[in-house]
Amino acid sequence: MEQDSGSNDNGSTYSMVIAGHYHESDTYSIARPDGMSDWLITYTLGGEGYFEADGCEQRVSAGDVTLLKPGTPHRYGTPKGEIWDFVWAHFTGGFMDASLLPPDALTIKHIEQQGLRERIYHGFLRILSDSREQGAYWHELCLGALREVLMLLAKQQSSGFDPRIEETLYLLAQRMQETVRVEDLARSVGLSASRLSHLFKENTGESIVEALNRMRIKQAALLLAHTNRNAAEAAHDVGFQNYNHFTRQFRKYVGVTPSEFSRQSAQTKE
Structure with missing residues (x-):
């Protein structure tokens, strides 16, 4: 007892x-x-x-x-x-x-x-x-x-998210470095791909691809700021296969290119 x-x-x-x-x-x-x-x-x-x-x-x-x-x-x-x-x-x-x-x-x-x-x-x-x-x-x-x-x-x-969207966000974070397919995510949470995409947008205000890119870029910025990884290495580490796509997404979410961000981070440490 x-x-x-x-x-x-x-x-x-x-x-x-x-x-x-x-x-x-x-x-x-x-x-x-x-x-x-x-x-x-x-x-x-x-x-x-x-x-x-x-x-x-x-x-x-x-x-x-x-x-x-x-x-x-x-x-x-x-x-x-x-x-x-x-x-x-x-x-x-x-x-x-x-x-x-x-x-x-x-x-x-x-x-x-x-x-x-x-x-x-x-x-x-x-x-x-x-x-x-x-x-x-x-x-x-x-x-x-x-x-x-x-x-x-x-x-x-x-x-306040639907539990299936909470689960999807968790799966995205777990599989960030992999090739993520909406069909696989939908199967994991018991929804059709179209229903999951609609519900995800309704709950979070962004698409599944946008949420995944945001997670990847956030992690890449941390790697550039706190490790010796260069931009190409950071891109690969977080799951981007195309460096040019990584650069475009990085500028979209951070406001500067990965190289500029690395220089700024180095200057703040001096």
């Missing part, structure tokens, strides 16, 4: 992160009529679970992240006939950015994008590993991974 963290026998606050990975049958049930002294975050990997707070029961399934606020009377567990596979962590809110913590007693967010699911899961894997280490910097590492998970949730909520 999970434990509360955040206070000792004398009632004084201390810093602790407790985490685990459970695979529970329908005999699993936790009831806390007085709530907890800390936050609980869970991420469902498979099967089904339930949470009850304020007299309302809600089910969770794969891709759902749940946050329970300290002091919230609650009950949760595995519904009859189900198996619940989930990871969880208790943490003290005083050691986390308040802006990342929701105001509601019980918050459940469904993550549709596969890329975001993978990032959240990997964040939990780091929390699990670091919370067991108990060595130097373990707590800071746990908080860093927790903060990343909470920031990913906040980013999804604040972007």
Whole structure:
């Protein structure tokens, strides 16, 4: 059974992160009529679970992240006939950015994008590993991974984009150096190529090609400013096969040619 963290026998606050990975049958049930002294975050990997707070029961399934606020009377567990596979962590809110913590007693967010699911899961894997280490910097590492998970949730909520467009942007960033085909992106997010192109433009205000070029040019500018890569090398590194096309796109987004940008960056370092 999970434990509360955040206070000792004398009632004084201390810093602790407790985490685990459970695979529970329908005999699993936790009831806390007085709530907890800390936050609980869970991420469902498979099967089904339930949470009850304020007299309302809600089910969770794969891709759902749940946050329970300290002091919230609650009950949760595995519904009859189900198996619940989930990871969880208790943490003290005083050691986390308040802006990342929701105001509601019980918050459940469904993550549709596969890329975001993978990032959240990997964040939990780091929390699990670091919370067991108990060595130097373990707590800071746990908080860093927790903060990343909470920031990913906040980013999804604040972007206002259709989840399929969020997933497309993630895929573009991941495949920036490759030859990207709209048909392949559309297949990955479950849309036709024409529908994805329309929805992407509607959400972001730019085409998929424009978004990809902007990402590539931004990365190329960073390479030119902070490494010894020349313009041709930077163009190749970010996925441009045609140098003249790279130069035109660089001037469009940065306002100067790659060579001029490199000279200006060198002068600022002198």
